Amino acid sequence: MRFTFSLHLPIALLKATALELAILAGHVLLYPTGVIQERRPAHRPADTPGTAVGPAPRPPVVLLHGFVDNRSVFVLLRRSLARHGHHHIASLNYSPLTGDLRTAAALLGRHVEEICARTGQPRVDVVGHSLGGLIARYYVQRLGGDRRVRVLVTLGTPHAGTSVAPAAGIHPLVRQMRPGSPVLRELAAPAPLCRTRFISFWSDLDQIMVPVEAARLDHPDLIVRNVRVSGIGHLALPVHPAVATGIREALAADESASGAASVA
Numbered sequence: 713m714r715f716t717f718s719l720h721l722p723i724a725l726l727k728a729t730a731l732e733l734a735i736l737a738g739h740v741l742l743y744p745t746g747v748i749q750e751r752r753p754a755h756r757p758a759d760t761p762g763t764a765v766g767p768a769p770r771p772p773v774v775l776l777h778g779f780v781d782n783r784s785v786f787v788l789l790r791r792s793l794a795r796h797g798h799h800h801i802a803s804l805n806y807s808p809l810t811g812d813l814r815t816a817a818a819l820l821g822r823h824v825e826e827i828c829a830r831t832g833q834p835r836v837d838v839v840g841h842s843l844g845g846l847i848a849r850y851y852v853q854r855l856g857g858d859r860r861v862r863v864l865v866t867l868g869t870p871h872a873g874t875s876v877a878p879a880a881g882i883h884p885l886v887r888q889m890r891p892g893s894p895v896l897r898e899l900a901a902p903a904p905l906c907r908t909r910f911i912s913f914w915s916d917l918d919q920i921m922v923p924v925e926a927a928r929l930d931h932p933d934l935i936v937r938n939v940r941v942s943g944i945g946h947l948a949l950p951v952h953p954a955v956a957t958g959i960r961e962a963l964a965a966d967e968s969a970s971g972a973a974s975v976a
Contacts, residue, residue, distance in 0.1 A: 724943050728917040732945040739785060739947070746777075746784025749805050771837050771862050772800035772827050773963065776820065778842030778868075779885060780808045785841060785950050792956040798963075800831050806847070811884045813843070813895050817850040817857075824851075824860050835862040837963050841950045842920070843889060845869030846899075849910075849929075853899055858908040865911045865959055867949040868918050872896070872926040876919070891926075903933040910936040911962040913955060920946040937962075 773793055775786040783803035790801050804823045806816040824836055838861050840848040845866030851857035852864055873891030888895040914927030921927045928938045939962075944952050 725917055728943060728945045728948070729919075732919075732947050735947045735951060742784040742787060743782065744784075746782035746803075746805070750783060750803055769833065770798055770800075770963070771833055771835050772802060772831050773798050774820075774824060774827065774836050774838045775801065775803045776838060776840040776844030776848055777803070777805070778840075778844050779883075779889075781841070786839075788951045789839070789956050789959065792953075793960065793963075796960050800827070800833070802827055813847055813850055813885060813888045814854075816847045817855055820847060820851045821855055821857055821860075824857065828860060835860055837861070837863045837865070839865045839867070839959060840869060841867045842869055842946065843885060845912075846871070846889065846895075849899060850895065852908045853903045853906060853934075858906045861908045863909045863911065863963055863965075865913070865962055866927075866929065867913045867955065868915060868921060868927050868946045869912065869929075870921060870926050871899075871912065871929040874921050874926050876922045900931070903931065906934055908935075910934055911939060911959075912936060913939045913941055913949060913958065915941040915944055915946070915949060917943060918946045918949075 775783065775790065777783055777785050782805050786803060790803070793801055802823070804820060806819055810816050820838075824838075827836055828834060838848045840846070845864070846869050848857075848861070848864050849866065849869070849871070852861050870889045873893060873896050874889055875891060887893060890896075910929055912927065912929040914921065914924065916924055918924050918927060929936045930938075939958055941949065941952075941955060941958075944955075949955055
């Protein structure tokens with residue numbers, strides 16, 4: 713019997729791992745800059761009288777980080793969005809001591825209401841990395857957030873639960889990300905008439921998602937587009953230029969979409 717062995721996958725995995733380590737090193741340096749909540753404008757910017765009528769302003773974008781992380785993970789994505797016309801971008805930190813995903817989802821809801829009141833916009837777009845995407849999804853599906861969230865983009869979010877690092881299950885938030893957890897069962901329940909459009913980016917080399925397809929969002933009641941990303945790991949999803957381009961395109965889309973897509 714003959715055996716064949718392809719070096720393509722091991723080489724791709726080595727490259728992705730090297731990139732993950734480089735990103736991790738850079739993020740460790742940036743982490744202290746994101747510990748404190750960002751400052752928010754005290755008042756809604758005044759409308760300028762006499763200006764010409766133009767296209768409707770883009771919805772504010774809310775960025776929500778993953779487990780034991782903070783808003784510093786979005787430095788590059790935030791810059792990319794700002795360069796392409798997104799003028800209202802906000803980040804939310806939630807405490808790593810949070811013991812229940814539902815608590816963080818309620819905090820997100822208060823944050824979104826404050827942003828809508830301050831900007832005068834009725835809806836926002838949300839980008840959530842890893843656990844942040846699951847928190848945002850809970851807000852949308854279970855706390856009525858679909859009336860406020862136009863588009864929810866998730867990056868490497870364990871929609872079906874992940875089995876990575878069983879020892880880490882000592883933390884309650886990690887247990888809630890396990891397959892079959894009560895929170896995931898809640899999210900699998902019917903969600904009729906949900907108005908939010910979902911775009912889920914998942915990577916074929918994401919070693920935090922076990923299996924990698926756990927980051928796909930499959931729910932019969934939701935408007936979902938799953939986007940497969942090739943050749944990068946979990947930490948690279950919020951910082952990779954190709955993913956940033958995909959996020960911008962997703963937020964710019966005016967029509968609901970479903971099906972599957974791919975990012976090289």
